[in-house]
Amino acid sequence: TQLLEQSPQFLSIQEGENLTVYCNSSSVFSSLQWYRQEPGEGPVLLVTVVTGGEVKKLKRLTFQFGDARKDSSLHITAAQTGDTGLYLCAARRAGGNQGGKLIFGQGTELSVKP
Amino acid sequence: NAGVTQTPKFQVLKTGQSMTLQCAQDMNHNSMYWYRQDPGMGLRLIYYSASEGTTDKGEVPNGYNVSRLNKREFSLRLESAAPSQTSVYFCASSLGTMTYEQYFGPGTRLTVT
Numbered sequence: 001t002q003l004l005e006q007s008p009q010f011l012s013i014q015e016g017e018n019l020t021v022y023c024n025s026s027s028v029f030s031s032l033q034w035y036r037q038e039p040g041e042g043p044v045l046l047v048t049v050v051t052g053g054e055v056k057k058l059k060r061l062t063f064q065f066g067d068a069r070k071d072s073s074l075h076i077t078a079a080q081t082g083d084t085g086l087y088l089c090a091a092r093r094a095g096g097n098q099g100g101k102l103i104f105g106q107g108t109e110l111s112v113k114p
Numbered sequence: 115n116a117g118v119t120q121t122p123k124f125q126v127l128k129t130g131q132s133m134t135l136q137c138a139q140d141m142n143h144n145s146m147y148w149y150r151q152d153p154g155m156g157l158r159l160i161y162y163s164a165s166e167g168t169t170d171k172g173e174v175p176n177g178y179n180v181s182r183l184n185k186r187e188f189s190l191r192l193e194s195a196a197p198s199q200t201s202v203y204f205c206a207s208s209l210g211t212m213t214y215e216q217y218f219g220p221g222t223r224l225t226v227t
Binding site: 004006009031033040041042043044045048088090101102103104105106107 | 118147149154155156157158159162172173204206214215216218219220221
């Protein structure tokens with residue numbers, strides 16, 4: 001059972017469309033991150049959210065952390081072909097000594113067609 | 115400033131062979147990590163090293179060993195490779211275990227036949 005469930009797993013859209021990717025869990029997290037990974041490369045951090053209800057914007061990308069710190073969403077406005085890639089959510093469990101352990105979702109493969 | 119480097123980039127092994135994946139970072143980070151990435155599974159933590167001289171198991175440590183050689187280098191060893199270890203392996207580092215950003219290397223694609 002995946003601790004962090006991402007949906008959808010695959011998304012193919014046309015340039016200019018909007019989309020939302022979800023990251024859900026039954027566990028509470030102290031922080032949640034979104035990474036983007038291109039083929040043949042390692043993931044690169046996009047954003048970190050730490051406060052329940054927090055919203056962060058990065059140009060056309062909007063990230064939200066759920067009020068209860070159990071879920072998050074990534075919304076892309078007017079997608080571009082350059083947004084194509086694998087989007088991963090990752091989280092640290094709340095409480096106790098979790099060290100540096102990040103738990104990753106299974107990823108959302110986004111393809112934006114011209 | 116190269117960030118996190120990994121060698122080799124590709125490797126093919128026969129079942130039962132051994133090999134070591136090398137990782138080095140030049141960012142003076144204290145913490146280093148090894149993950150494996152399989153289709154539909156995201157990244158899973160194999161081992162991590164919170165600081166030089168310490169290592170701890172992650173989610174999927176069986177079949178692997180690690181060595182934190184010094185502050186810069188963290189290696190992953192497969193003593194007797196199995197087909198189930200076919201995967202893409204990523205090394206990452208961060209300033210500390212409680213700091214947020216992990217920086218990833220480019221990965222090693224390993225195939226075990």
